[in-house]
Amino acid sequence: MTTDPFLWYRDKAKLRIGEVNRYIVTYKRQQGATTTSQIYFRIKNVENSGIRTIHLLTGPFILYCHVVPCNYNYKQKFCPEDVGQNPEVAFENQIKPNQSFNVTLLLNDNSFAKTSTEDGIEYEHFQWEIEVISQIVITKKTEVLYDLMIGEDLHAMKKLGLGKLQRTLTSIVPNNKDEDRTAQEVFDHETSNHIFNPNLSVAKKSTDDLWNNEPPDPLKPVHLIIVTHGIFSNLTADMLYLKETLESSVSENIMIRGYRYNAGKTEKGIKKLGRNVGNYIVDVVEKEPYNFNKISFIAHSLGGVVQLYAIKYILVTKGVDFFDRLHIQPVNLVSLASPFLGILNELNLVLSWILDLGTLGKTGRDLTLSKRLPGWKDVEIGDHRTKDRFKPVLETLPDDPLQTFLEKFERLTVYANAINDGIVPLRTAAILYLDYEALGDVNELKKTNNVIDRPELETDHHDVESNESQNNVSEVPESSAINDKSTGKGHVSPKSGEHNGQAHQTLSKEQQRLKEVHDKFEEFAKLNSSQNKLTRRQKKYQNFSIKGSDTNSDSISASNDSNEESATITVPPRASAIESALNTLICPIPSQEYIMDPASRNPVIFHDKYYHFDKSRDESNVKSRSLKERLFGYSADWRLHKQVVIANKYHTGKLSWRKVLVNLPPDAHNNIIVRRRFANGYGWGVIHHLCENLFETSTKDSGDSDKGSLHNVATPSQAYTGENAEETQDGGDIKAKI
Structure with a gap:
């Protein structure tokens, strides 16, 4: 027993990059007793506050x-x-060195777990979950230390946090074994995971405990789900919310795994990272003692292209029939905010040039579509085409055998942030092509929340429209690509139906596009004639008119103050990479109301549609770069054409992509994956949408009335088809932040 009776539990621990410690705290109180109505939790970051000045080099x-x-x-x-x-x-997102976080744990209905009887005495059990996560993102050689306590006297526990311990420990693991042992002895001296009150129990789970769990039924066929993290992130902490949401909602016999040792190696390049993931997948399916019959892939950010390269690496090294030989059916390929087209066209000249020079290592050059010499370990398809070896990795990635293998997936799904993501913006995450008439005015998302909500798109297993026509899709317009045909600031001329990624130069085709928009407006207006007011989309096109009665005529005008104009579509606002980086460090957090009341949360999904058309035969004349462009940047035309070449390889007649567009506040890039359960809680709806609509699920944890019921998952073949198909609608201390 401790000499301090007010202290019931103490754990002094340390965490490295990606590590998590979870504490399930249970306190039993004799039923009817009122002597204890609350207890206290305290955690202190025991790193020296002086470390803050260098935390960007090895931390934070x-x-x-x-x-x-x-x-x-x-x-x-x-x-x-x-x-x-x-x-x-x-919750507290940033407990900095020498700072603490204190919480009062109330013994009430919200924490009440169960009752039990021991020796004829009835007890009430109260329970809480406490999770501590390292925010280190740069290196695997450092660790952050903390002191965690639970007891009945917060003031006395604060005094225990003062003493020799804080002055002796360092954040860098000593290389000398004797020094390491001495520091560890001081650190762990009789206070590591120790319980001093028999009425308190604490189950501590480490990172390995949370990630190495078996499938629910090891003897039955297992659906393997591979998750892959993104740039400057890690699997074990950053993908934990996704993992556990899948496990709690998916009714299949699933096992979730991922390669965790790419953390801290972002600069190694897509090929190196992909080979690591590929080798890991092969080891899992060949060596784990389970019968895998299905496999799915889910990735965030850079992980989207890394997992594609991993699949391609497996097909090349193990044979294109590798999964067929093992009788494993590919089911889902899912990416969240992944840079399929790189980030070359999204950055300004200075940032593009800095990355191209190798500031982010090989990965930075890969994302800016830089050519580079192939290495000995590079895996390239089509060895007879030597020139392909020198092309950017993202350009050759969708070539066979990957392109053919993608046809075997039941569902191909991309989630993209429409706004507030300067790291992986809309153009590259949505693989370029979108139906902008259906999308509406994305600028409104930036200006106001008064956009047309689409709550039906968040209904579990809702019907999804399928777009099978190229004529009503456009490249995601770029605000800087305004040309002489623009009609105003922030607008560009539509480019639907183009086959080479360039805007049509003939006026007649511009007018033909306007006529198609007008026809759709007329059809939409008829369907909604019973309504008393126009929707935003109707208002947008209400000035369009057609001259003459010939439906095939190219003579079209849009009347606006008696001036003829070309049709326009609104350019999505470009997010700032610098702003996104700042939002990562200074993360806007959800409010108390958002955390506690589901009714206060706005829908986050506003576009959910299958895209099925063939762009693979389209030819693009990619301009060669001049010496000036090679040294100082890229021309707008070259950047656009290069992205079109890549995007067209993903849009073949045999592939159908489900594109889900998301409206999230900053930090949207981390919110979309819910990197931290509460700090990034704005993305809960995205993860729920992914789990409920792409997998067979039950509602065992949702509190719904139909508990345990199974839902069928809509596939592209089951969705509505046809280009005119209609959608179906049905005190010095850090304060606790909510």
Whole structure:
């Protein structure tokens, strides 16, 4: 027993990059007793505050922590006893060196777990989940140390945080074994994971405990789900929310795995990262003692192209029939905010040039579509085409055998941030082509929340429209690509139906496009004639008119103050890479209302549609770069044409892409994957949409009335088809932040 009776539990631990410690805390109280109504939790980052000045080089040495009572469910309204005094669901995204985070744990209905009888005495059990996560992102050689306590006297616990311990430990693991042992002995001295109160129990789970769980039924066929993290992130902490949401909602016999040792190696290049993931997948399917019959891939950010290269690497090294030989059916290929076309066209001249020079290593050059000499370990398809070896990796990535293998997936799905993502913006994440008439005015998302909500798109297993025509899709317009045909600031002429990625030069085809838009407006207006007011999309096109009665005529005008104009579509606002980086460090957090009341959350999915058309035969005359462009940047035409070449390879007559567009506040790039459960809680709807609509699910944790029921998953072949198909609608301390 401790000599400090107020202290019930203490754990001094350390975390490296991607590591997580989870504590399931249970306290039992004799039923009817009122002597204990609350206890206290305290965690302190025991790194020296002086380390802050160099944390960008090897850190950051900060912690994320949340405390949740056992009866909290984000899908149901949560009611604290006194939300003004204690919200009960508490988290802190940045516990910096020498700072602490204190939470009062209330023994009430929100934390009540069960009752039990021991020796004829009835006890009430109260439970909380506490999660501590390292925020280190740069290197695997450093660690962040913390001191965690639970007890009945917060003031006394604060005093325990002062002493020799804080002055002796360093954040860098000593190379000398004797020094390492001495520091460790001081650090762990009788206080690592120790319980001092028999009425308190704490189950501590490490990173390995959370990730190495078996499938629900090891003897039955297993659906293997491979998850892959992105740039400057890690699998084990950053993809944990996705993993556990899948496990709690998917009714299949699934096992989720991923390669965790690419963390801290972002600069190694897509090929190196992809080979690592590919070798890991082969080891799992060949050596794990399970019968895998299905496989799915889910990735965030850079992980999207890394996992594609991993698949291609497997097909080349193990044979194109590798998965067929093992009787493994590819089911889902899912990416969230992944740079399929690189980021060359999204960055300004200076940032593009910096990355091209190798600031982010090989990966930076890969993302700017730079040519480079092939290495000995490079895996290239079509050895007879020597020139392909010198092309950017993202340009050759979708070539066979990957392109043919993609046809075997039941579903190909991309999630893309429409706004607030300067790291992987809309153009590259959505693989270029979108139906902009259906999309509406994306600029409105930036200006106001008064956009047309599409709650039906978040209904579990909703019907999805399929677009099988090239004539009503456009390249994602670029604000800087305004030409002489633009009619105003922030607008460009439509480029639908083009086959080489360039705007048509003939006026008649411009007018033909306008006529198609007008026809669709007329059809839309007839379907909605019973409504008293126009929707935003109707207002957008209400000035279009056609001269003459000939439906094939190219003579079209749009009347606006008696001036003839070309049709326009609104350019999506370009997010700033610098702004996104700042939002990662200074993350806007969800409000208390958002955390506690599902009714307060706006729909995050506003476009969900299958795209099926053949662009693979389109030819693009990619201009060669001049010496000036090679040294100082890229011409707008060259950048656009290069991206069109890549995008066309992903849009063949045998591939159908489900493109889901998301409206999230900053930091959208991390919110879309819910990197931290509460700090990035704005993305809950995205993960829920992914789980419920792409996998067979039950509602065992949702609180719905149809618990345990199975839902069928819509596939492209089951969706509505046809280009005119209609969508179916149905005190010095850090305060707890909510």
